[in-house]
Amino acid sequence: xxxEVIIEVKEVSKRFGSTVALNRVxxxxxxxxxxxxxxxxxxxxxxxxSIIAGMQDADNGEMFYKGEAWKPENMIxxxxxxxxxxxxxxxxxxxxxxxxxxxxxxxxxxRRAGIVSRRQMVKEAQKALDSIGAGHISAAMPTGALDFxxxxxxxxxxxxxxxxxxxxxxxTTTALSQMGxxxxxxxxxxxKEENKAVIFISHDLDEIMNECDxxxxxxxxxxxxxxxxxEFDENKIKTSMIGRELEGDYYRSDYDDTYGKExxxxxxxxxxxxxxxxxxxxxxxxxxxxxxGLSHCGMHTLGKILFGATKPESGEVLVEGRSIKNEAxxxxxxxxxxxxxxxxxxxxxxxxxxxxxxxxxxDKFAAKGFFxxxxxxxxxxxxxxxxxxxxxxxxxxxxxxxSGGNKQKVVFGKWIGRGSEILVLDCPTRGVDxxxxxxxxxLMFKMKQEGKSIVIxxxxxxxxxxxxxxxxxxxxxxxxxxxxxxxxxxxxxxxxCMI
Amino acid sequence: MKTNAKKxxxxxxxxxxxxxxxxxxxxxxxxxxxxxxxxxxxVINQSVVVAVVATGAVFIYTLGSFDISLGASVAVSxxxxxxxxxxxxxxxxxxxxxxxxxxxxxxxxxxxASIFNLPVFVTTIAMLSVLNAMVLLLxxxxxTGSEISVPSDAxxxxxxxxxxxxxxxxxxxxxxxxxxxxxxxxxxxxxxxxPLCAQLTGISIKKYSIxxxxxxxxxxxxxAFLSIxxxxxxxRSTASSVGMDVIIAIVFxxxxxxxxxxxxxxxxxxxxxxxxxxxxxxxxxxxxxxxGQIVKAAIFILVVFIAASNHRxxxxxx
Numbered sequence: 001x002x003x004e005v006i007i008e009v010k011e012v013s014k015r016f017g018s019t020v021a022l023n024r025v026x027x028x029x030x031x032x033x034x035x036x037x038x039x040x041x042x043x044x045x046x047x048x049x050s051i052i053a054g055m056q057d058a059d060n061g062e063m064f065y066k067g068e069a070w071k072p073e074n075m076i077x078x079x080x081x082x083x084x085x086x087x088x089x090x091x092x093x094x095x096x097x098x099x100x101x102x103x104x105x106x107x108x109x110x111r112r113a114g115i116v117s118r119r120q121m122v123k124e125a126q127k128a129l130d131s132i133g134a135g136h137i138s139a140a141m142p143t144g145a146l147d148f149x150x151x152x153x154x155x156x157x158x159x160x161x162x163x164x165x166x167x168x169x170x171x172t173t174t175a176l177s178q179m180g181x182x183x184x185x186x187x188x189x190x191x192k193e194e195n196k197a198v199i200f201i202s203h204d205l206d207e208i209m210n211e212c213d214x215x216x217x218x219x220x221x222x223x224x225x226x227x228x229x230x231e232f233d234e235n236k237i238k239t240s241m242i243g244r245e246l247e248g249d250y251y252r253s254d255y256d257d258t259y260g261k262e263x264x265x266x267x268x269x270x271x272x273x274x275x276x277x278x279x280x281x282x283x284x285x286x287x288x289x290x291x292x293g294l295s296h297c298g299m300h301t302l303g304k305i306l307f308g309a310t311k312p313e314s315g316e317v318l319v320e321g322r323s324i325k326n327e328a329x330x331x332x333x334x335x336x337x338x339x340x341x342x343x344x345x346x347x348x349x350x351x352x353x354x355x356x357x358x359x360x361x362x363d364k365f366a367a368k369g370f371f372x373x374x375x376x377x378x379x380x381x382x383x384x385x386x387x388x389x390x391x392x393x394x395x396x397x398x399x400x401x402x403s404g405g406n407k408q409k410v411v412f413g414k415w416i417g418r419g420s421e422i423l424v425l426d427c428p429t430r431g432v433d434x435x436x437x438x439x440x441x442x443l444m445f446k447m448k449q450e451g452k453s454i455v456i457x458x459x460x461x462x463x464x465x466x467x468x469x470x471x472x473x474x475x476x477x478x479x480x481x482x483x484x485x486x487x488x489x490x491x492x493x494x495x496x497c498m499i
Numbered sequence: 500m501k502t503n504a505k506k507x508x509x510x511x512x513x514x515x516x517x518x519x520x521x522x523x524x525x526x527x528x529x530x531x532x533x534x535x536x537x538x539x540x541x542v543i544n545q546s547v548v549v550a551v552v553a554t555g556a557v558f559i560y561t562l563g564s565f566d567i568s569l570g571a572s573v574a575v576s577x578x579x580x581x582x583x584x585x586x587x588x589x590x591x592x593x594x595x596x597x598x599x600x601x602x603x604x605x606x607x608x609x610x611x612a613s614i615f616n617l618p619v620f621v622t623t624i625a626m627l628s629v630l631n632a633m634v635l636l637l638x639x640x641x642x643t644g645s646e647i648s649v650p651s652d653a654x655x656x657x658x659x660x661x662x663x664x665x666x667x668x669x670x671x672x673x674x675x676x677x678x679x680x681x682x683x684x685x686x687x688x689x690x691x692x693x694p695l696c697a698q699l700t701g702i703s704i705k706k707y708s709i710x711x712x713x714x715x716x717x718x719x720x721x722x723a724f725l726s727i728x729x730x731x732x733x734x735r736s737t738a739s740s741v742g743m744d745v746i747i748a749i750v751f752x753x754x755x756x757x758x759x760x761x762x763x764x765x766x767x768x769x770x771x772x773x774x775x776x777x778x779x780x781x782x783x784x785x786x787x788x789x790x791g792q793i794v795k796a797a798i799f800i801l802v803v804f805i806a807a808s809n810h811r812x813x814x815x816x817x
Contacts, residue, residue: 348692459616
């Protein structure tokens with residue numbers, strides 16, 4: 001296998017205002033290599049790769065691509081020259097068709113006699129989708145009608161169509177089902193075989209250890225260490241990521257699955273399209289209920305139905321014996337909801353941390369529900385920032401400038417701040433580093449001990465086994481298995497019910 | 500610290516702009532030998548209607564929405580208010596009619612959008628046509644054919660600067676309070692920033708859209724009343740430029756076109772006065788109103804471009 005260097009980053013630095021995102025970073029990426037980047041949220045992984053891929057400029061330092069100085073003007077230029085990137089959150093435009101997204105900025109090639117041939121564009125786009133194994137997506141359909149996973153696949157098709165020599169996969173896989181992940185793993189493997197290179201960013205340590213040949217750890221904008229595959233050691237990697245050994249338990253250490261008898265939230269015979277079929281569920285006081293399955297099993301729809309955001313076609317969702325009408329009604333009854341799609345559904349990115357956290361609790365701190373005294377709001381928001389250790393300049397900082405883990409903490413702050421008694425968490429630790437994950441797991445356990453009830457919807461088996469009192473597995477909109485914590489279920493038993 | 504300072508300067512840019520325009524007006528006015536006091540009164544008279552309507556409209560813009568029918572709504576509210584006065588001779592009833600009609604128009608806009616699940620600006624486009632037709636019909640049926648005249652002595656005692664400034668100040672204070680110190684304003688801003696997230700935070704898009712239009716409707720009603728006070732003879736050209744002036748003033752005052760958390764009430768006030776000072780300066784240079792409109796349009800595009808550039812810089816990746 002060739003060890004020719006394809007990308008070299010030398011002494012690159014980048015600041016955002018007073019925040020140092022990258023501090024004299026050096027990285028070498030070689031041909032025939034899948035090179036992992038790992039680090040806590042805000043460590044600089046996405047910043048360095050976005051500079052390589054032309055999304056932004058570095059303040060200092062230099063880069064070389066195939067031995068020549070590299071300073072891409074923008075992402076389109078970088079992709080044309082052979083460096084493509086799949087970003088963490090959505091990188092597609094929702095208001096146009098899948099084909100138009102795949103040929104974004106390149107529709108001119110389909111222009112004949114002054115008219116763009118949409119038919120030809122759709123045909124070529126469909127070929128691009130088929131080639132990555134995403135043929136189930138129609139190139140003619142509007143992108144906005146696709147779910148998160150399929151939008152990601154469209155983005156992958158757009159990048160792979162250009163046959164890049166270097167592919168950057170930025171924390172993409174945790175948002176995907178196994179099918180989506182397999183597509184990405186397959187692409188990475190193929191690129192490696194073709195003597196190309198992949199830069200792979202993930203918070204999933206198991207995944208990164210399985211897929212990568214080398215691994216660079218970043219912390220606070222600096223390179224800490226690079227491991228070759230034969231040096232991979234989970235504990236060493238974790239310690240170098242957070243700069244200390246993880247203290248306390250990661251998941252819960254107990255096997256006690258006792259909880260209250262009182263049913264706090266109930267789904268009765270819910271039917272919704274092909275997502276939920278005569279579905280029933282009971283959540284008890286002080287229970288952590290895990291809901292798992294493959295991505296399209298209906299569990300994400302269940303989350304929305306539990307919060308009143310989606311109305312079942314038949315059946316009902318009951319809280320305190322009353323049917324939930326809508327989101328506001330669910331909130332009145334102490335329910336909070338963390339969506340899987342954080343940037344679209346859980347946060348207002350162009351607003352401050354204060355705006356986001358206080359939006360959920362206006363009725364809690366406004367005097368008589370009417371007057372917001374600046375002092376009371378500040379106190380309310382700063383409590384959440386301190387309790388959840390949100391890393392930020394101040395409460396007025398825009399959420400868009402925060403790292404993924406800190407964004408998720410803001411979402412948690414919104415719901416915990418208002419004293420939610422029931423939390424519906426859809427993939428709560430997606431895109432979150434292990435330090436923040438541990439903090440979130442400890443928080444969930446503390447909430448359980450306080451008598452609060454939690455539904456965790458997750459595609460990560462380890463998370464469900466590690467945290468839930470009871471695990472409910474779904475397939476094709478139905479419940480196919482139930483496991484109690486005290487029975488110490490194994491992944492293999494659970495997977496058997498999923499597929 | 501450096502970023503915060505830059506942010507503050509950008510936020511205050513429209514205020515600096517207004518200060519520069521006031522200074523330019525005073526200097527040019529002095530050089531041309533005009534009566535400055537009279538000129539300033541004229542600025543207030545011209546600005547106050549636009550400022551009051553624009554202040555209410557900020558609530559609609561905050562939602563990332565748009566109302567193109569505001570000027571026509573001012574005209575219809577004023578004409579119906581004037582007709583009520585002519586029939587009853589009751590000033591209070593005229594005031595109530597102005598407010599009532601404007602709120603009714605605003606409600607119709609938002610409720611129709613809500614029923615048909617349409618973007619609200621779509622209903623305001625339809626409403627603009629309806630209101631323009633109503634102006635012609637009402638003047639044709641109830642006036643001399645070309646105008647409806649409220650006796651000028653009926654409103655002469657209100658046609659003074661302290662009264663107009665007081666109306667504007669009270670309305671602005673009420674709006675500032677609602678916008679910044681009540682859950683209504685906060686929810687409006689959050690909704691403008693991300694409607695989907697707002698909905699999943701228990702904020703009803705329909706309810707808060709209707710509230711925004713009602714508040715705006717009150718501003719339109721006040722604008723209609725002040726229009727009668729300033730010019731009691733109502734014609735088909737009454738408030739004809741208000742709709743466009745409101746849009747330009749709001750953007751000129753620093754309101755983000757996309758709405759959301761960075762929206763601010765004072766943008767309307769700053770913008771309305773800035774536009775009037777600019778018009779006055781152009782008049783002093785003997786530029787005709789046609790050129791004035793072109794200059795306004797050019798400034799409008801420039802301000803939106805600068806605002807959008809600044810906005811793009813703020814959205815940095817991690």
